[in-house]
Amino acid sequence: MRQVLLINKDPDMHSDLNSLFQENNYESVILDEVETGNEALRKVVNDSYDMLILNLDLPNTNMLGLINKLRLLNQDLPILIYSLELEYIFIKRYLTSGVNGYCFFKNGDVGEILDAAVRISTGKWYISQEMVELIVEKALYSKKIDRFDNLDEQEFEILTHLIKGDTVANIAKIMGVHLPTVSVYKTRILDKLRITSLLELKNIIKIPLLSES
CATH class of the missing domain: 1.10.10.10 (Winged helix-like DNA-binding domain superfamily/Winged helix DNA-binding domain)
Incomplete structure (x- = not known):
């Protein structure tokens, strides 16, 4: 994990996440940032990234369309998504549309995003515990x-x-x-x-x- 693209409009997220990378011995990681899906698509076309971190609360964005386009551009690019609200229906759909991990960004816990990024950079999945519990509950107890x-x-x-x-x-x-x-x-x-x-x-x-x- 050397070059990471953050798609996000929160002015503090880039600096907070970048500081966390540095503090946890990931000094070699270059964290780039864009604010729109179109900018992200151009970046992925023109640059080589090891991971993409996507804020689901990005305004005026066709999110499923963006994820699909990113996948077409780079089938193997790890994509981590995160959101401030845990909405089962939406997160479930995104997880089946080509992303590699999901973080429930509760209480501004940037640390979990770092943990998730490190995990999916090794080819594994990451899903926040709250979402895992909902998935398990529906799988075990719902017959509808x-x-x-x-x-x-x-x-x-x-x-x-x-x-x-x-x-x-x-x-x-x-x-x-x-x-x-x-x-x-x-x-x-x-x-x-x-x-x-x-x-x-x-x-x-x-x-x-x-x-x-």
């Missing part, structure tokens, strides 16, 4: 089907922006589609999840929405 699995990539990505409160116009811009297309997807998403409104969706998004198998 997760309705969110029925959403395709476009539908799921639009769902993430609807939850954040983005307007249809902004979602269309992020996704690179026309306004009516987003409206069609919104209707399709609600139908697939068997709900009638975004308010209802926000009430159940923190846990998997299940249906009888």
Whole structure:
């Protein structure tokens, strides 16, 4: 692990993580940083990185699309994602979309991100304990089907922006589609999840929405 790219808009994260690398005998690590997905794609094309650390709270970003594009550019590049909120549905989808690890960035614990980065740099996986517990709980005790699995990539990505409160116009811009297309997807998403409104969706998004198998 020599050159790491951080995709993030938090002004303190780069300095905190860089200091932690230095304090833990990783002086040779060069921590580069960009603030948008497009900048990250250009960097990966033009430079050689050993790892990518991605903040899931990056605004105005087609996150699944970004992960897929990064994978197409470099199939073997280790990708570590992190977020301030533990939202099972979203994290589960990202973990099955080509990333190598996930950190629940609780209480600003940069140390866990360092531990995760070191682990996945050796070819292993890393998932925060809180997320592991949710995965195990669902695997052992749920005998139902997760309705969110029925959403395709476009539908799921639009769902993430609807939850954040983005307007249809902004979602269309992020996704690179026309306004009516987003409206069609919104209707399709609600139908697939068997709900009638975004308010209802926000009430159940923190846990998997299940249906009888």
